[in-house]
Amino acid sequence: MRKFALLLVFFGLMVSAQKTRVIYEYRFRPDSTKADSLKTEWMYLDIGKNGSKYYSKSSFESDSVVAASIRKQMLLGSKSISVQRNSQGGEVTDEVEKTYPDYRIYLISTLGNDSYKVLEDRKPLWKISAEKKKISDFEVQKATAEFAGRKWTAWFTTEVPIQDGPYKFSGLPGLIVQISDETGSHKMELKGIKKMTEIPAEEIEMKGKEIPFTKKKPLDVTRKQYVKQLQQYENDPVQGMRAILSRPDSKVKININGKEISDPKEVLRAMEENAREEMRQNNNKIELVP
Numbered sequence: 368m369r370k371f372a373l374l375l376v377f378f379g380l381m382v383s384a385q386k387t388r389v390i391y392e393y394r395f396r397p398d399s400t401k402a403d404s405l406k407t408e409w410m411y412l413d414i415g416k417n418g419s420k421y422y423s424k425s426s427f428e429s430d431s432v433v434a435a436s437i438r439k440q441m442l443l444g445s446k447s448i449s450v451q452r453n454s455q456g457g458e459v460t461d462e463v464e465k466t467y468p469d470y471r472i473y474l475i476s477t478l479g480n481d482s483y484k485v486l487e488d489r490k491p492l493w494k495i496s497a498e499k500k501k502i503s504d505f506e507v508q509k510a511t512a513e514f515a516g517r518k519w520t521a522w523f524t525t526e527v528p529i530q531d532g533p534y535k536f537s538g539l540p541g542l543i544v545q546i547s548d549e550t551g552s553h554k555m556e557l558k559g560i561k562k563m564t565e566i567p568a569e570e571i572e573m574k575g576k577e578i579p580f581t582k583k584k585p586l587d588v589t590r591k592q593y594v595k596q597l598q599q600y601e602n603d604p605v606q607g608m609r610a611i612l613s614r615p616d617s618k619v620k621i622n623i624n625g626k627e628i629s630d631p632k633e634v635l636r637a638m639e640e641n642a643r644e645e646m647r648q649n650n651n652k653i654e655l656v657p
Contacts, residue, residue, distance in 0.1 A: 393410045398648050408423055419467075460477060481596070516656035517655055519536070
């Protein structure tokens with residue numbers, strides 16, 4: 368309790384800070400067929416003057432390591448670029464951005480080797496209850512809504528003057544402290560708040576190279592267009608990689624269980640098997656209706 372109280376004291380000094388970071392613990396069950404598949408990921412909700420960004424701490428750190436490695440190889444003039452991604456890089460790769468004051472919501476999602484910025488055209492229609500309780504040091508109030516095929520219960524506090532929350536959730540008269548779906552498959556709970564100095568993201572100059580497994584500038588699409596791309600990816604998860612490997616000057620080498628594979632056909636087969644296994648194990652997504 369004492370540690371959490373200190374975090375609240377810091378919040379009182381955030382008026383002049385460039386960015387506020389709200390830390391959530393996200394507990395989720397990716398495989399609905401396995402009761403023991405519960406996982407935990409630490410998520411950041413970074414709030415600035417013009418909007419917020421929600422993303423995985425582990426995925427961000429993994430991407431930063433990859434970016435630093437690529438940047439170093441590019442500066443050294445390497446003809447071939449080696450990309451090594453940590454297998455512990457984070458389960459959650461999607462990000463959510465919101466703009467203020469209109470609260471437009473965007474999902475940043477990667478499918479294969481392509482990235483999309485999806486404008487959300489749905490918003491939770493909250494029903495605020497008179498029920499109140501205390502979570503940690505916060506006085507919170509209950510609200511319920513249906514969104515993307517799930518029924519959600521949120522607990523928000525007016526003690527923090529931020530009308531935002533984790534993932535795509537916002538629109539309540541305060542900060543969401545806890546939110547979970549009725550099945551208990553997905554739960555996000557606030558664990559800390561601190562001020563941050565905002566550092567502009569440094570983009571990598573690819574010099575015309577298309578490097579697999581790296582983040583690209585996302586394409587702006589509607590939700591309908593994204594759903595179509597998602598269906599195409601699920602039908603053929605290596606479509607983008609197949610196009611890259613078909614180029615005469617393209618070479619990709621992957622390492623699976625200590626074995627290096629460079630033959631294009633074997634690379635595609637291994638990547639497709641891996642992608643389909645991930646889809647089988649990730650059958651309980653946060654959005655049942657994307």
